[in-house]
Amino acid sequence: MSLRGTVFKETLLGRVRLAGEDRDHPVRLDLLVRADAVPLPHRTTRAHVTGRVRVTGRADDTEAVGELETAPHSRDWIRYRITFVMEGRRLTLVGCKSMSPKRPLASLTVLPYTLYENGDRVGEGTLRFPLVTGLLPFIASFRFPRAVTSPVDGRPAARWDGTPGRTEVWYTTLTDPATDSGIWLHHELVAPSDGSAAYAHGWIAVFPKDGHVEHARFGPVPWTAHPEGFTAAGVHLRPGRLTGSAGTFTWALTESPEGPPLYTFPRWSWRRPWLPASHMLPAGRSRYSGTIRYGAGELRLDHAPGADARIYGHGNARRWAWLHADLGGGDVLEIVAAVSMRRGLDRLPPLVFLRLHRNGRSWPRRAERSAVGWAGVGRFRADLGLPEWRVEGRAGLRRIKVTVTQPPDRTLRLDYTDPDGSTAVCRNSERADAVVSLERWWGTWRREALWRLSGTAHAEVGDR
16 A cells, blocks of 8 residues: 655754753754655654754764644644754754734744653753755655555565475664664575575674674574565564574564665565665664673663665675765765676676665666766775775765774674575675765766765675
């Protein structure tokens, strides 16, 4: 079933007076609002909010989350509730625009609010929508995308149809903002090329900010297909839920998808497996809550940012690199660069599939554009290596440069086995660094955006 929703961006400026202080601090909110339905005057509409909250000299949180509720006709208000971190404290901003026919402009543009910490009032202030500078960008930001869902909570069912020589992967990566730890959950199905029974296996790994990377494997065990995802050796991945145990690890996580699907490879390649492999994210980003216990350690996750991804193909590439970068404010960068094992293709340099989902749109517009360009122009290039690898390229009036660093002490080495029995080695880091520079042509190249991720990028380099 397809439901038409609404996506828009809003900027609010103002000041805050914190408890116990005698002066105000400037505040800026840059919000991205996503609703499953089009807001209409006669009904209440709830939307999810992500974005950036800045309090001059005190806070700059690019991972703020919350909700917005509109009821302009029935209750005459628009209510905001946004949680962000300031100097290590988790605060909640609660505000309400009171709709008034006598003061329509003020009621739509003025947001009085209160700050709370653990239920206690710790500040108050007023935010305003800047009509002169913000109205046109606000109107231009509106999108009405279709959120296409599958029969099981938006997730594609298992792709494997019994054909030998195929592998399918469900993997989840995330960052715990409270401890800066990275987490990697890998679930894999392998159908051997010789026609023997398919088997399932996988692993979990934790990349702490301080200390060594720890991991544990589960399986292999005979594969039993499940219509709702992956289940093997007491490990389960179902829509919205990840549970299991392996070695000293036990985990129980809930997943809340955010945003539309993101197809790293061409969308048709997921339905028609003509390419050596296909890669996609059922949702561009997700939030995870729950508990992971391992040895003497424990992680308690609360809306940790990350993503779930899917791979379907014939096995691993000859050489490859992968990046998932949550850029904040709902923006996501996904990269797969690989040299195929197929004869002829194995002589080519790495083909790059790059998708930047920004401001509600994906760039390049077509996934294959970054891999083949047009008439030989615009193909993206990758320089693969460790501890640093790079990708750069141009499509249309924009060009991008990405530098990824995987420090050895934050990188885990693991072996893969393909359906034909050959092996490969991956070197994964869920605490990688990345610098992403986006430029636009205005008669000369001018920087449009710059992101620096320190320990929050998820990356991998593999070879044979």
